[in-house]
Amino acid sequence: MSSSNTGRARTVLLGIAAASVAGGCGAEGEVRLEMAHQTVMTRQSHVGAPEGATAIAPTDFGLKMLSAYLAEDVDPDSQNNVGAVARVWVNRDCPSDDGCTDADVGFSDLIDPTALNQTLAGEARPVAVGSYRYIRFDFCIGGATGANVRFATAGTAKPVELTYGGCGVTSLRAEPAIEVVEGSLVRVALDYDLDGGTLYAFDAGSCTVDAPCLSSLDLTPRVVIAP
Helix, strand or coil: CCCCCCCCCCCCCCCCCCCCCCCCCCCEEEEEEEECCCECCCCCCCCCCCCCCEECCCCEEEECCCEEEEEEEECCCCCCEEEEEEEEEECCCCCCCCCCCHHHCCCEECCCCHHHHHHHHCCCEEEECEEECEEEEECCCCCCCCCCEEEECCCCCCCEEECCCCCEEECCCCCCCEEECCCCEEEEEEECECCCCCEEECCCCCCCCCCCEECCCCCEEEEEECC
16 A cells, blocks of 8 residues: 555654653553544545545445554654653553554454444553643554555445555644643543545556555544543
8 A cells, every 4th residue: 555645634654662651650640542433434526635536435444553642742843752651552452562563453443433442441541640732543563564454435345455554643733732630530532534535546546446545544632521
């Protein structure tokens, strides 16, 4: 699959395996994630796809997701973490927090995230108190070992599995910040949609229906409960 992020891509794809994860010392609260219900694409053509491309409406869309982190901030140029970083979720199929690859996990369904939310709801990890602006997901470590994207459309006989070159996704900046205070449980919903040319193809050349280009997801953090 092409690693092009042409079109409506506003997030940045990268791995964060080298991030230093905040430990369990000092004052802490807890953070729990969930994937909010998204707007499923209903049109074959959409302004979000690049000029001359056709958006592919997925009936099935899944990613292999290893773990999630909160980041106090992200450098806009290098995309490196700035300040505190805290792991808030690890896929239950991972053999350990730090020793997981995309070969260890299955696909997380982003069309109907019910099962994923059941997994996410089971996690509420301690996080150092502070203000966090971004949520970052890992899809692989140091490059994918195999297919890490799965999709199907109304016209496909079975889901197509492809390998995407990026190893993660960084959310849009949280406004206001995700505030973790001592003894609190903060629940953060990630709003997203697939109605913006996330998968797209051209009539000829690169980015075909069988090997589409993937634009990054617009994950928007939203605090829904902040006791």
